Amino acid sequence: MTETLSCPCGSGDRYADCCEPLIKGIRPAPSPEALMRSRYTAFALQEVAYLEQSLHPGQRGDYDANGTAKWAGESNWEGLEILDVSGDSDTDTSGKVEFRAQYRRKGERIEHHEVAEFRKEKDIWYFYDGKMVTPGQVRRSTPKVGRNDPCPCGSGKKFKKCCGQS
Numbered sequence: 001m002t003e004t005l006s007c008p009c010g011s012g013d014r015y016a017d018c019c020e021p022l023i024k025g026i027r028p029a030p031s032p033e034a035l036m037r038s039r040y041t042a043f044a045l046q047e048v049a050y051l052e053q054s055l056h057p058g059q060r061g062d063y064d065a066n067g068t069a070k071w072a073g074e075s076n077w078e079g080l081e082i083l084d085v086s087g088d089s090d091t092d093t094s095g096k097v098e099f100r101a102q103y104r105r106k107g108e109r110i111e112h113h114e115v116a117e118f119r120k121e122k123d124i125w126y127f128y129d130g131k132m133v134t135p136g137q138v139r140r141s142t143p144k145v146g147r148n149d150p151c152p153c154g155s156g157k158k159f160k161k162c163c164g165q166s
Helices: 032-045 048-053 065-073
Strands: 075-086 094-105 108-121 124-132
Touching (some): 032 048, 032 094, 032 124
Antiparallel strands (some): 094 108
């Protein structure tokens, strides 16, 4: 089955050549991005043991395997998009991967946007922490126009009697 299955991480490679060797412990993840892809795949395939194993040992104290399994099992994983990767996998001991993961849970489409932090210890990459990316504050590039101010279109009318009408 896994011989021809396309990898859920979206790499375009076969699962058997991509994330499966990492998830099955045949070889370690060579980079933060590879670990991120394999963790996404582990969520999609409910490989909960791998999610714990790939979590940094210092972060495992509050890991909830049952809760993770329930959440992953109730979710339909639809895609992973890698947005940015920082840190050199050969020379650095830390790296970051910004990604978006799309899934459906109870019929609702959800987009999970995160910057994940990874740490390398004894030549093994681990997921350390993640921070959600939220939309930034919108800043007005033009001055605010009050209802009784002159309309910015140049008509000479008050804003409320011109472009401000609903």
